[in-house]
Amino acid sequence: MDTMKMELIGTACEELLTYGRWDFRTKIKRFIKKNVLGHQIAANDLIFWPTGLLAAGLWHCRKKMLNSEKEDERMMVDRIEAALSAYFARWEKKKCPVSYLDDLLSGEVFLAILEEYQNDHKANGMIRGKNVFKYKKAVDKLAEYAFSYPTDATGSFPYRASQQNGHVYVDTIGISCPFLYEYGRVYGKDEGMELAVVQIANFLAYGIDTTTELPYHGYEVESGMKYGIIGWGRAVGWLLRGMTKCMTAVYGLDRLQESFCRLIDVVIAWQRKDGYFSWQLQAMEGPADTSATAMICLALQEGIRTRMLQGEAYQIVLDKGLHALRKSVKNGRVYDCLGECEGFAQYPQNYGAYPWALGVMLMLEI
Numbered sequence: 001m002d003t004m005k006m007e008l009i010g011t012a013c014e015e016l017l018t019y020g021r022w023d024f025r026t027k028i029k030r031f032i033k034k035n036v037l038g039h040q041i042a043a044n045d046l047i048f049w050p051t052g053l054l055a056a057g058l059w060h061c062r063k064k065m066l067n068s069e070k071e072d073e074r075m076m077v078d079r080i081e082a083a084l085s086a087y088f089a090r091w092e093k094k095k096c097p098v099s100y101l102d103d104l105l106s107g108e109v110f111l112a113i114l115e116e117y118q119n120d121h122k123a124n125g126m127i128r129g130k131n132v133f134k135y136k137k138a139v140d141k142l143a144e145y146a147f148s149y150p151t152d153a154t155g156s157f158p159y160r161a162s163q164q165n166g167h168v169y170v171d172t173i174g175i176s177c178p179f180l181y182e183y184g185r186v187y188g189k190d191e192g193m194e195l196a197v198v199q200i201a202n203f204l205a206y207g208i209d210t211t212t213e214l215p216y217h218g219y220e221v222e223s224g225m226k227y228g229i230i231g232w233g234r235a236v237g238w239l240l241r242g243m244t245k246c247m248t249a250v251y252g253l254d255r256l257q258e259s260f261c262r263l264i265d266v267v268i269a270w271q272r273k274d275g276y277f278s279w280q281l282q283a284m285e286g287p288a289d290t291s292a293t294a295m296i297c298l299a300l301q302e303g304i305r306t307r308m309l310q311g312e313a314y315q316i317v318l319d320k321g322l323h324a325l326r327k328s329v330k331n332g333r334v335y336d337c338l339g340e341c342e343g344f345a346q347y348p349q350n351y352g353a354y355p356w357a358l359g360v361m362l363m364l365e366i
Contacts, residue, residue, distance in 0.1 A: 001065070001073050005366065007332030009061055009076055012358055013083040016054045017090070019355055020045075045099040046091045049175055050340075050355040052105030055087060057362025059109050081125035084113070088126070088135070096138045098145045101157060101172055104179040107142035108245075111179060114139055115186050143183050143192065146176060152221050155195070156202045159218070167227065167344070169218040170207060173200055174238030174295075178245030185249050193251045200242055204259055213266045214281060215239050217344050227344040231281040233292025234338065234356070236267055240299035247308075257308055264303060267296060268317045275324030279338045279347065287351060289338040290328045294360040297321040301364060322366055334358045 062080045065073040088110060091097075114135045117127040127135055150161040152168065157176065159169035177196040184192025207219045209230045217228020217235050228235070243260045246252040270281040276288035277296055300318040303309035328336040337357035339350035 001070065001076065004326070004329055005061070005362075006072065006076060008329065008334070008358060008362055009058065009080065011332035012054045012058050012355075012362060013079055015355055015358070016051055016058065016083050016087050019051055019054070020048065045103065046094060046097070047087070047103050047106035048100070049102040049105045049171075050359075051087070052102070052109070052175070053359030054355050054362075055084060055106055055109040055359075057359035058084060059112055060363045078125070084109070085126045088113075088138070092134055092138060096141050098142055101146070101149065101159065101176045104142055104146060104176040105174075107139060108179040108182060110135055110142075111139050111182055111186065115182075139183070142179065146180055146195070147191070154202050154206070154221055155198045156206075156221065157199060166220045166222055167218055168203065168207065168220065170203060170215050170235045171238050173203055173242035174240075174245075175242075177242040181246040181248070181252060185251075190251070193246075193249070196242075196246050197252050197255055200239075200246060200256060203239065212282070213263070217341075229280055229345060229347070231270070232341075232347065233277050233279050233281055233289045234295065234341070236263075236277075236281060237292050237295025237299075237360075239263070240267075241295055244299050244302045247306075260299075260303070261308060264299065264309060264314075268300070268314070271317055271320065275320035275322075276336075277321070279349075287338070287349065288324070288336055289351075290325055290334050290336045291338060291354070291357040291360065293321055293325055294334070294357055294364060297325065298360055298363050322364065325361060325364070326366060328357075329361070334361050 058080045062077055065077050068074060113124065113126050117124050117132060149157055151157060152166050156168045157172050158166050159172055177199050180192045180196035184190060184196070203215070206221055207216050207226060208214070209216060212230055214231035215235050216226040216230055217232050219226045240263065243256050247256050247260065267281065271277060272284055272288065274288070277293045278284060278286050279289040279292060280286065297318055300309065300314055304314055304318065328334055333353035334357040335353045336351055337354045339348055339352065339354065341347055
């Protein structure tokens with residue numbers, strides 16, 4: 001394994017257990033707000049989506065190296081398994097609280113770990129006979145949360161149902177649909193696969209700009225209003241991630257392949273000369289965003305691998321994107337990544353090294 005990939009894995013293992021951890025000052029502030037001022041505050045989400053992407057990236061790397069005879073790769077497998085085990089155990093110790101739809105992204109990895117154990121009938125470095133029931137109970141709890149989550153009139157998940165505004169975010173497609181689809185596939189529950197595919201089909205019907213054919217950040221179905229900007233890079237990435245993950249079986253493939261290929265053709269037209277994609281795809285002279293670039297490249301990689309995308313043009317776009325991403329890697333971190341979005345049309349122009357670029361980078365064949 002090359003040094004760059006090993007350094008990325010090392011950083012991801014560390015950040016999986018440290019990213020978002022509150023420092024002492026934050027804990028004091030939260031205590032005062034809750035117990036002195038009586039304010040309602042959100043609980044600490046131990047498996048929120050940034051670390052979920054890190055977990056997904058690490059799981060991908062482990063699968064690639066699992067049967068390697070190289071000593072350094074075997075050591076990396078051990079390190080990844082230890083990190084994923086600690087990540088699950090920390091959450092399970094708190095009785096597996098499910099705070100948001102975002103938590104289904106980590107559930108996707110827990111489900112994959114459980115499926116491997118069930119298929120191989122032997123310990124896999126994370127599950128042993130004595131703790132398999134904990135993984136199954138946790139995965140079922142996540143599924144129950146999703147199956148009972150409120151939906152709008154068309155069956156789509158509002159991103160934050162408690163806000164009662166009916167806002168559907170594209171983030172939800174990449175965060176929750178893969179878990180739902182895989183849960184349905186693994187346990188023979190068509191309702192899981194159907195719920196996932198419905199989320200995607202609805203977004204394609206209600207959340208796409210009719211002129212550019214690029215997604216808005218979200219929409220509200222009752223008013224027909226679309227929100228956020230058109231072509232936010234990570235919005236495109238979330239949508240593509242959800243689509244590729246929900247075409248692993250005929251159930252989703254037949255219904256999504258044509259739309260996936262069409263969207264890819266629209267998106268790659270916005271690749272910059274330097275190989276990156278911008279934070280907003282049409283902002284060709286604005287900042288590049290490695291999280292958007294990595295997610296688009298991952299969709300291209302999967303489309304080429306499964307032969308949904310055929311022709312040299314797709315490989316050229318992918319190669320240019322991977323070359324650009326390598327330039328943004330320094331000391332085990334992926335820089336030039338747009339910071340966290342704060343809501344519709346709230347995209348602070350802060351660029352740095354964040355888990356949502358690192359996690360996806362680990363899934364790429366770089």
